[in-house]
Amino acid sequence: MGETGRLIALVPCAGTGSRAGAVQPKQYQSVAGRPLVEHTLAALAAVQRIGRVLVVVAPQDAQLSATAHWEVARCGGTTRAESVCNGLQHLLAHGAHASDWVLVHDAARCLVTPALVNALIDACLPDAVGGLLALPLPDTLKVARAGRAVQTLERSDKWLAQTPQMFRLGPLLSALEPHRAAGFAGMTDEAGAMELAGHAPLLVPGSLLNLKVTWPQDFALAEAILKGQAT
Numbered sequence: 001m002g003e004t005g006r007l008i009a010l011v012p013c014a015g016t017g018s019r020a021g022a023v024q025p026k027q028y029q030s031v032a033g034r035p036l037v038e039h040t041l042a043a044l045a046a047v048q049r050i051g052r053v054l055v056v057v058a059p060q061d062a063q064l065s066a067t068a069h070w071e072v073a074r075c076g077g078t079t080r081a082e083s084v085c086n087g088l089q090h091l092l093a094h095g096a097h098a099s100d101w102v103l104v105h106d107a108a109r110c111l112v113t114p115a116l117v118n119a120l121i122d123a124c125l126p127d128a129v130g131g132l133l134a135l136p137l138p139d140t141l142k143v144a145r146a147g148r149a150v151q152t153l154e155r156s157d158k159w160l161a162q163t164p165q166m167f168r169l170g171p172l173l174s175a176l177e178p179h180r181a182a183g184f185a186g187m188t189d190e191a192g193a194m195e196l197a198g199h200a201p202l203l204v205p206g207s208l209l210n211l212k213v214t215w216p217q218d219f220a221l222a223e224a225i226l227k228g229q230a231t
C-alpha cells in the first residue's frame with residue numbers, strides 16, 4: 001500500500017474484567033464454545049485489508065499464543081490507554097511505520113463483524129484524521145444525583161463511542177504519549193486523545209450489536225447474538 005499506509009489491527013487484551021464478575025479476565029471466558037477474544041480475532045482476521053494483527057496482553061499472561069493470524073505482545077499496562085500506547089510503541093519497533101493506519105479494537109467487543117470494520121475503513125481511508133464506530137443515543141439522557149434524575153440533557157449531538165477506532169500510528173502515538181506522565185487519566189478511548197490534540201475524528205455509524213462485554217449479563221447476550229450470527 002506504500003504511501004497510503006498499511007492497515008494494522010491493535011487489540012488491547014490486558015484488562016482484568018473487574019465489572020464482569022468472572023473467575024478469569026473476561027476476554028478468556030468461554031462464549032459460544034471458545035474464548036471470547038477468539039471471536040474478536042476471527043472477525044478481524046476475516047477483513048482482508050488488515051495485514052497484521054497485534055494483541056496486547058498483560059506481562060504475565062500466558063493464555064494467548066501467537067498464530068499465523070495474530071501476534072502477541074506482553075506489554076499491557078495498568079490502563080487501556082497504556083496498553084494501547086505500549087502496543088503502538090511495539091509496532092513502531094517491529095516494522096510498522098508512522099504512516100500506517102492502526103485500528104484499535106477492544107478484545108471485549110467480540111460481536112464486531114467484518115462488514116462493520118470494512119465500513120469504518122471505507123469511511124476513514126480518504127480522511128485526513130481517521131475516526132471511530134459510534135452510535136447516536138437511542139434513549140433520553142439524564143443527569144443523576146444520589147440516584148435521582150435532576151436534569152435531562154440535549155442528546156442530538158451525543159454519540160456512544162465504540163471500536164474499532166482508526167488513526168495513523170504516528171499521530172495517535174503523539175496524541176496518547178503526553179498523557180503517560182499523568183497515568184493516562186481520562187483517556188478512555190483513542191478518539192479522546194486525538195480530540196485533545198486538536199483533531200476531530202469522523203463518527204461512523206456502528207451497531208447496537210457491537211457491544212462491549214462489560215457486565216455479568218453480557219456474556220449470555222453475546223452468546224445469543226453469536227449463535228444467531230452463525231445460523
Ligand SMILES: Nc1ccn([C@@H]2O[C@H](COP(=O)(O)OP(=O)(O)OP(=O)(O)O)[C@@H](O)[C@H]2O)c(=O)n1
Nearest residue numbers: 012013014015016017018019078079083107108
Ligand atoms: N489495563 C488494561 C485495561 C483494559 N484493557 C482492554 O481494553 C478493553 C476495554 O476495556 P474494559 O471493557 O474496561 O475492560 P477491563 O478493564 O478488563 O474491564 P473492567 O474495567 O471492568 O475491569 C478490553 O478488551 C480490555 O482487555 C487493556 O488492554 N489493558
Ligand SMILES: C[C@](O)(CO)[C@H](O)COP(=O)(O)O
Nearest residue numbers: 080106161162163188189212
Ligand atoms: C474504548 C471504548 O470501548 C469506547 O466505548 C470504551 O471506552 C472502553 O471501555 P471503558 O469502560 O471506558 O474502559
